[in-house]
Amino acid sequence: xxxxxxxxxxxxxxxxxxxxxxxxVWDNDREWGANKGSQFxxxxxxxxxxxxxxxxxxxxxxxxxxxxxxxxxVRHILSGRRGQGIENWVGGARPGWDDMAAxxxxxxxxxxxxxxFDVFFWQGSEGNQDHTVAQYRAWWNELIAALVAGNYIxxxxxxxxxAIKRATAAHIDAEHQSIAASDPRAHYVPDFVQMTAxxxxxxxxxxQVMMGSSAFCAWQNAGG
Numbered sequence: 732x733x734x735x736x737x738x739x740x741x742x743x744x745x746x747x748x749x750x751x752x753x754x755x756v757w758d759n760d761r762e763w764g765a766n767k768g769s770q771f772x773x774x775x776x777x778x779x780x781x782x783x784x785x786x787x788x789x790x791x792x793x794x795x796x797x798x799x800x801x802x803x804x805v806r807h808i809l810s811g812r813r814g815q816g817i818e819n820w821v822g823g824a825r826p827g828w829d830d831m832a833a834x835x836x837x838x839x840x841x842x843x844x845x846x847x848f849d850v851f852f853w854q855g856s857e858g859n860q861d862h863t864v865a866q867y868r869a870w871w872n873e874l875i876a877a878l879v880a881g882n883y884i885x886x887x888x889x890x891x892x893x894a895i896k897r898a899t900a901a902h903i904d905a906e907h908q909s910i911a912a913s914d915p916r917a918h919y920v921p922d923f924v925q926m927t928a929x930x931x932x933x934x935x936x937x938x939q940v941m942m943g944s945s946a947f948c949a950w951q952n953a954g955g
Contacts, residue, residue: 774788
């Protein structure tokens with residue numbers, strides 16, 4: 732879940748055609764669209780739930796690395812939208828949360844068991860650059876409590892929190908590291924020195940692949 736970097740906003744990097752054959756993705760609409768999906772498919776760049784121009788995606792490469800390491804089938808569920816900070820997943824009006832919950836309900840109505848998640852990957856909060864650390868932490872705690880209450884995660888589910896590139900959100904990135912240091916479930920996913928963002932915000936396609944590898948390392952550190 733998250734913002735544009737969770738969806739993937741740049742092309743380039745390794746092709747989805749090279750993904751481990753055990754990786755599947757639920758076919759909901761991108762960016763909180765009306766169609767919450769009907770089946771798991773082989774990931775295809777430019778097809779739901781990914782962006783239409785063949786952009787890359789870090790979450791699917793995390794799934795790829797897990798499938799490689801474990802020999803198990805791994806399913807990717809994506810709910811995210813550009814420009815939407817964490818406040819859209821908490822509180823009264825929470826369209827981000829509603830999208831995620833509706834996607835999971837659609838998956839479960841098709842006969843699949845996906846709760847609790849095996850891993851929760853948060854890649855967002857660039858849009859919270861104007862909020863204080865205290866406000867952000869309150870929203871974060873509310874989100875995690877709601878995920879636990881809804882059995883989306885448990886007290887031991889690995890929570891992976893991706894690095895933020897945007898310089899004006901450096902205080903939020905630092906808070907992500909603080910959360911990871913204080914919550915045994917949470918693990919910060921750092922960026923590599925080779926990773927680039929041409930606009931200072933959105934990871935390149937190749938960097939999305941590297942972010943997936945970094946998330947995999949964090950997942951391993953979590954005991955995965």
